[in-house]
Amino acid sequence: MDSAPADSASTDSGTTDSAPAVEVVGLSVTLDGAPILDDVSLTVFPGEWVTVIGPNGAGKSTLLRAVNGLLPASGHIRLLGTAGGALRRRDRARVVATVAQSPVVPPGMAVLDYVLLGRTPYIPALGRESAADLAVVHDVLEQLDLAAFADRPLVTLSGGERQRVFLARALAQGAPLLLLDEPTSALDIGHQQEVLDLVDRLRREHGLTVLATMHDLTVAGEYADRLVLLADGRVVAVGPPPEVLTAELLERHYRARVRIIPGDHGPLVVPVRS
Numbered sequence: 001m002d003s004a005p006a007d008s009a010s011t012d013s014g015t016t017d018s019a020p021a022v023e024v025v026g027l028s029v030t031l032d033g034a035p036i037l038d039d040v041s042l043t044v045f046p047g048e049w050v051t052v053i054g055p056n057g058a059g060k061s062t063l064l065r066a067v068n069g070l071l072p073a074s075g076h077i078r079l080l081g082t083a084g085g086a087l088r089r090r091d092r093a094r095v096v097a098t099v100a101q102s103p104v105v106p107p108g109m110a111v112l113d114y115v116l117l118g119r120t121p122y123i124p125a126l127g128r129e130s131a132a133d134l135a136v137v138h139d140v141l142e143q144l145d146l147a148a149f150a151d152r153p154l155v156t157l158s159g160g161e162r163q164r165v166f167l168a169r170a171l172a173q174g175a176p177l178l179l180l181d182e183p184t185s186a187l188d189i190g191h192q193q194e195v196l197d198l199v200d201r202l203r204r205e206h207g208l209t210v211l212a213t214m215h216d217l218t219v220a221g222e223y224a225d226r227l228v229l230l231a232d233g234r235v236v237a238v239g240p241p242p243e244v245l246t247a248e249l250l251e252r253h254y255r256a257r258v259r260i261i262p263g264d265h266g267p268l269v270v271p272v273r274s
């Protein structure tokens, strides 16, 4: 299956076109003595959109945080061909942009300044943002329907508006790999589609790679090329949405009764009461 390049090959400094965007092999994470992820392997190819699904507490957020280098983990993680551990913070930020499940909101910070934080890896130490950095930020604010909020303190925005600002910051970073942890769970159905359509368009136009987690199974299946079903810290199914969103797998791992209806962009998962 996965032929993980030996770590001795990790001295390569740049990225390799043919390398997977994300390659995780045998990843295990233990937090406070508790095993959270157990022998997880996962490959995301350049330009692909892979979404991790699974019940609450399955380890989805932990997986994304480990891929982002934020947790002590055993196993191999390579990002665009480079061993994750070999990337320094600033270099990593040019490769990976993240929207965490519950980002910290800096008190008093205006929306524009917050989104400008996404440009930090391009601004020299002790330097100021360039006109090009500001242009990127304004463009992203426009695309996410946020221009009117530019000068508002972020704390005064609604949950859904803030969620779009978090995504704006990640997009302003201009990284080829996006890690999105439930990026739309605070959004109404219209803004949810708007944000996911935008991510999908950027993916197609700029070749971005997306590794996401998502709560809504129908939406997860509509946007992802492949789904990874995580349960109790282990991968229990991987494949195109119709292979993972089956009544049998969802019943077994979520203890849910669902009806699966074929849809235009993937299966529709409908909960059915007993």
Ligand code: ADP
Binding pocket: 031, 032, 034, 036, 054, 055, 056, 057, 058, 059, 060, 061, 062, 063
């Ligand atoms: P998901 O995103 O799938 O809902 P998480 O990755 O957030 O799940 O959490 C997976 C499991 O790890 C949960 O049982 C959670 O309680 C546990 N967990 C998360 N962080 C810690 C921690 N710092 N110490 C101990 N357990 C943790």
Ligand code: MG
Binding pocket: 060, 061, 062, 101, 181
């Ligand atoms: Mg989570």
